Amino acid sequence: MSKKPEDIFNFSETSDACVKCGKCIPVCTIHNVNADEVTSPRGFIDLLGAYQNGNLDLDKNAKDIFESCFLCTNCVDVCPKALPVDMIIEQVRSDIAQKFGIAWYKRAFFLLLRHRWLNDIAFKLGWTFQTCGFKIKADINSMNSRFNLPMLKTDRLFPSLMKISFLNSHKENIDNGGKRKVAIFIGCLANYNYKDIGEGLLEILEALEIDAFLAKDQKCCGAPAYFTGDFDTVDSNAKHNIEYFESFGADVEAIIIPEATCSAMLKIDYEHYFHDQPEWKERAIAIKDKIFMATEWLQHHTHLEQLLASKKKDTKIVTYHDPCHAKKMQGIHREPRNLISKNYNMVEMSDPNVCCGFGGVTMQTEKYHFAKAAGIPKAAMIKKTEADIVSAECSACRMQINASMGYADVKTVFKNPIELIAEALRK
Ligand code: SF4
Ligand code: SF4
Numbered sequence: 001m002s003k004k005p006e007d008i009f010n011f012s013e014t015s016d017a018c019v020k021c022g023k024c025i026p027v028c029t030i031h032n033v034n035a036d037e038v039t040s041p042r043g044f045i046d047l048l049g050a051y052q053n054g055n056l057d058l059d060k061n062a063k064d065i066f067e068s069c070f071l072c073t074n075c076v077d078v079c080p081k082a083l084p085v086d087m088i089i090e091q092v093r094s095d096i097a098q099k100f101g102i103a104w105y106k107r108a109f110f111l112l113l114r115h116r117w118l119n120d121i122a123f124k125l126g127w128t129f130q131t132c133g134f135k136i137k138a139d140i141n142s143m144n145s146r147f148n149l150p151m152l153k154t155d156r157l158f159p160s161l162m163k164i165s166f167l168n169s170h171k172e173n174i175d176n177g178g179k180r181k182v183a184i185f186i187g188c189l190a191n192y193n194y195k196d197i198g199e200g201l202l203e204i205l206e207a208l209e210i211d212a213f214l215a216k217d218q219k220c221c222g223a224p225a226y227f228t229g230d231f232d233t234v235d236s237n238a239k240h241n242i243e244y245f246e247s248f249g250a251d252v253e254a255i256i257i258p259e260a261t262c263s264a265m266l267k268i269d270y271e272h273y274f275h276d277q278p279e280w281k282e283r284a285i286a287i288k289d290k291i292f293m294a295t296e297w298l299q300h301h302t303h304l305e306q307l308l309a310s311k312k313k314d315t316k317i318v319t320y321h322d323p324c325h326a327k328k329m330q331g332i333h334r335e336p337r338n339l340i341s342k343n344y345n346m347v348e349m350s351d352p353n354v355c356c357g358f359g360g361v362t363m364q365t366e367k368y369h370f371a372k373a374a375g376i377p378k379a380a381m382i383k384k385t386e387a388d389i390v391s392a393e394c395s396a397c398r399m400q401i402n403a404s405m406g407y408a409d410v411k412t413v414f415k416n417p418i419e420l421i422a423e424a425l426r427k
Pocket of ligand 2: 021024025075
């Protein structure tokens with residue numbers, strides 16, 4: 001992108017740059033489930049220009065509109081001017097949060113994300129009592145509510161909790177006798193809910209004789225807060241993580257992340273977020289070169305592909321979903337496919353690039369009807385492939401796709417590519 005963030009956040013300049021060609025509309029996730037010009041990329045840009053020029057009040061109606069974007073970046077991908085709709089929506093959500101405040105349950109959630117010790121306690125308590133309120137489906141790390149409550153319907157699948165988090169299950173330095181060393185940034189969902197991802201990553205590093213540093217002082221990347229406009233949490237977590245990465249960066253070859261959203265947040269969104277804090281922006285840029293999605297680094301910097309080629313082929317069929325934060329934001333889509341295809345038969349769904357409909361905390365709570373409507377076509381697409389497994393290097397996609405497959409009665413099982421690769425290495 002040639003534009004500087006400070007120009008991008010000038011909404012009226014971005015609005016003036018829109019040529020109203022409408023190319024973004026057919027691919028827009030929210031417009032596809034709510035066909036109204038105001039909830040389309042072109043509409044959002046127009047309204048943001050009007051807001052900056054003083055012609056639009058940030059009232060409840062405007063709040064409702066700006067909170068309807070899934071931040072999927074489909075529009076940015078096809079826009080001839082590459083107008084960053086997602087970034088300006090993220091920015092205006094901070095104004096919304098300041099004007100209207102943030103709902104108590106979101107504030108409570110973001111408070112947990114700011115303090116890992118508190119998060120550890122909350123998730124441990126959650127694990128202890130989860131069977132009281134939920135029916136556990138251990139085979140897919142998910143659970144259904146036993147009661148029909150406003151945001152906890154009995155037919156909706158949620159990720160279930162683990163007794164001990166991934167980071168608390170291992171020592172910080174794991175010596176695999178290698179001459180190489182990487183740090184792992186695990187992400188909250190893989191730490192507390194989908195623990196097999198981290199376990200698989202450790203198995204892969206062991207097979208490659210690469211030492212692992214678990215970077216236990218890492219905090220949530222801040223993405224859930226960023227997408228909700230809670231910039232205080234983003235500021236606190238981003239500065240902590242940058243300082244922490246600087247403290248050990250020289251000792252590791254890379255910081256690898258088996259999660260598209262965390263990786264995109266650390267590598268791309270930190271720089272955008274710090275557009276008006278030059279010192280921190282420079283520090284965010286300086287750490288970027290060490291940050292990789294796990295499959296990206298394993299594919300390009302190790303002999304994993306050759307190692308997998310020496311292992312048996314599994315008969316299971318895998319289809320791969322492209323997380324928005326992997327393909328569209330980081331250009332990562334070949335790497336997971338290259339690695340998975342060494343040991344599994346792959347079949348492509350009709351449009352792997354279509355957003356799963358996760359959309360962030362607000363979309364998963366107050367606006368869940370949109371997330372559900374966007375997710376069901378994805379589940380149908382997966383069903384049509386007749387694949388045994390659907391894979392994506394993103395646990396937010398996993399949470400949403402598992403829920404969507406639950407509604408559509410799709411029996412395909414979700415696995416992160418790291419879990420599939422680790423399974424292949426065991427054979
Ligand atoms: S980011 Fe996605 S949902 Fe939001 S305007 Fe763009 S295409 Fe539509
Ligand atoms: S594709 Fe870009 S330029 Fe065209 S209407 Fe959409 S935002 Fe405007």
